[in-house]
Amino acid sequence: MKREFSAGGIVFNKKGEVLLTKHSQNHHWSFPKGLIDPGQTFQEAAVREVKEEGGVEAKILEKVGYSKFIYTFEDEKIFKVVTYFLMEYISGDPKDHDWEMEEAGWYESDKALEQLTFSQDKTLLKKALEIRNG
Numbered sequence: 001m002k003r004e005f006s007a008g009g010i011v012f013n014k015k016g017e018v019l020l021t022k023h024s025q026n027h028h029w030s031f032p033k034g035l036i037d038p039g040q041t042f043q044e045a046a047v048r049e050v051k052e053e054g055g056v057e058a059k060i061l062e063k064v065g066y067s068k069f070i071y072t073f074e075d076e077k078i079f080k081v082v083t084y085f086l087m088e089y090i091s092g093d094p095k096d097h098d099w100e101m102e103e104a105g106w107y108e109s110d111k112a113l114e115q116l117t118f119s120q121d122k123t124l125l126k127k128a129l130e131i132r133n134g
Contacts, residue, residue: 001070004080007046008033009087010128011058017106018125019054019094020115024102028117031124032104033082046085054104055096058087064128067120086128 008031011019021032032053036045043060050058067082094104107115109129116122 002076002078004035004078005042006033006035006080006082007042007049008082008084009046009050009054009058009060010064010084010125011050011054011056011087011089012128012132013089013106015106017108018112018128019050019056019058019089020105020107020112021053021097021101022103024100027102029115030117030121031084032101033084042083043085046083046087050087051092052098053101055094055098056092057090059090061086061088062131064124064131067118067124069118069120084124084128086131 010031020029022029032050034045034049034053036042046060050056064084064086067084070077070079094106097104112125113122116125
C-alpha cells in the first residue's frame with residue numbers, strides 16, 4: 001500500500017475563531033493541509049499549505065497530533081498520515097485560498113466542531129483548544 005505524509009494547521013485568530021476549509025472535489029470540511037514537498041520539513045509544509053489553501057499567513061506554536069486514514073485514488077489504496085500544528089494567525093484573508101478549496105473561513109469553536117466532516121478532525125480541534133486554553 002502506498003503511503004503519503006502531509007502536514008497542516010489548526011489556525012486560530014485573535015478572536016479565538018478557527019480556520020476551516022471546504023475541499024473543491026469531495027466537499028468535506030477540514031483544516032488546510034497538504035503533501036510535504038521533497039526537502040521540506042513538516043513545519044514548512046504546514047505553513048505553506050495554510051497560506052495556499054487557507055489564504056493566510058500563520059506561525060506554528062506547537063504540534064497537536066496526527067490524523068491517519070486510508071483512502072482510494074484511481075483504484076489504489078493509500079495510507080495517509082497528516083501531522084497537524086497549532087498555529088496563530090498573522091495576516092491575510094481566507095478569501096485568498098487556492099483552487100483546491102471552494103471555501104475557507106473563520107468559525108467559532110463550537111460551530112467548527114459541528115462543521116468539520118471527520119471525527120478525527122473534531123478530536124484534533126478539541127485537543128488544540130485544550131493546548132490553547134492551557
